[in-house]
Amino acid sequence: MADHSDCIFCKIASGKIPSARVWSSDDAVAFLDVSPLAEGHTLLIPRRHFTDLRDVPADVLARILSVAPKLVGALMNATGATGVNVLQNTGASAGQAVFHLHFHFIPRVEGDGLGFRWNAGSYPSGRADEVLAAVTAAMV
Numbered sequence: 001m002a003d004h005s006d007c008i009f010c011k012i013a014s015g016k017i018p019s020a021r022v023w024s025s026d027d028a029v030a031f032l033d034v035s036p037l038a039e040g041h042t043l044l045i046p047r048r049h050f051t052d053l054r055d056v057p058a059d060v061l062a063r064i065l066s067v068a069p070k071l072v073g074a075l076m077n078a079t080g081a082t083g084v085n086v087l088q089n090t091g092a093s094a095g096q097a098v099f100h101l102h103f104h105f106i107p108r109v110e111g112d113g114l115g116f117r118w119n120a121g122s123y124p125s126g127r128a129d130e131v132l133a134a135v136t137a138a139m140v
């Protein structure tokens with residue numbers, strides 16, 4: 001097993017580094033992000049070290065995310081938020097900064113100014129079919 005002794009989220013999961021823990025189970029820990037995008041911004045992490053969504057077993061992922069409905073409701077009730085973004089970044093190009101799988105739960109209200117760029121585009125003629133074929137082939 002690889003050494004993850006320098007991983008800050010492994011240290012938080014084990015309690016070596018203190019955190020404002022919201023919830024925990026045998027598989028996962030949820031705690032307040034120390035650099036929140038909004039009050040109540042919570043990180044949900046597996047106790048075991050996985051780099052990102054590519055290396056977590058599906059059954060473990062299901063157990064980690066099983067708290068999501070309760071967590072989202074709690075964050076909305078506790079903060080007065082009217083929405084929550086659930087965000088997971090896989091890879092540095094997607095904004096991943098800590099390479100221990102984690103999910104952001106970010107409480108939102110209308111007009112909070114917390115913007116995500118969503119520069120939606122469109123496929124040139126025929127390109128969607130090419131992309132679809134490539135992705136479905138890779139799903140096997």
Ligand SMILES: [Zn+2]
Nearest residue numbers: 007010049100
């Ligand atoms: Zn880790």
